[in-house]
Amino acid sequence: MVWVTRAKRGLCAALTTTGLVCAAMQSAGAQPSVPVAVRDVHRVLTPTLPGTYGDDTAVVILGYGLTPEGAMRKELVRRLQTGFVQSVFAPSSPIVVTGGNPRAGTSEADAMAEWLVSAGIDPARILRETRAESTVANARNTAALMDEHNLRTAVLITSDDHVRRARAAFDAAGVEVVGELTPGATPWPVLPLRIEQFGPVLPTDQFARHPL
Incomplete structure (x- = not known):
């Protein structure tokens, strides 16, 4: 799941440059399945970010x-x-x-x-x-x-x-x-x-x- 974590971190970094702040990420120890992780990218971020x-x-x-x-x-x-x-x-x-x-x-x-x-x-x-x-x-x-x-x-x-x-x-x-x-x-x-x-x-x- 390394690519999922890196993708989420990269997205957060890009958003941070615009002056916005990422929502709390899942703990590093969590290892969700790929479909769940992909689905949850929006659900992790969108409560706080347009x-x-x-x-x-x-x-x-x-x-x-x-x-x-x-x-x-x-x-x-x-x-x-x-x-x-x-x-x-x-x-x-x-x-x-x-x-x-x-x-x-x-x-x-x-x-x-x-x-x-x-x-x-x-x-x-x-x-x-x-x-x-x-x-x-x-x-x-x-x-x-x-x-x-x-x-x-x-x-x-x-x-x-x-x-x-x-x-x-x-x-x-x-x-x-x-x-x-x-x-x-x-x-x-x-x-x-x-x-x-x-x-x-x-x-x-x-x-x-x-x-x-």
């Missing part, structure tokens, strides 16, 4: 309940900021925003898409799933949308305390998840780069709708 992906991988941002007035809560904005960073690292990947539960005539997905467009994302890059009312529905509906657009794999963007359940739902829906990114599990707080720096600069009178 990845580079192609146009057949979707960046999937999961919704979060809006206020009764249709405003986004801070946790949803943090998911969007994280998804925005991932979208910069994978500029050819479509972005799926998934979430129904409309409030004041606005679905979670529509509010999310509006924020992303305000952040400079091309509207044509955004795929909206506006009917899901649960994590299971997020996964099933996103799977259908991905199939419609010939997307093979997904990177999940959600909250730290939700990612395990989301991963299980997407696995059950037949979606191949190649990465996960959450607002809290990143190295950014210890770097000059902070997640709160990303996204649109909004007028003061819009802060209630897009709380940062």
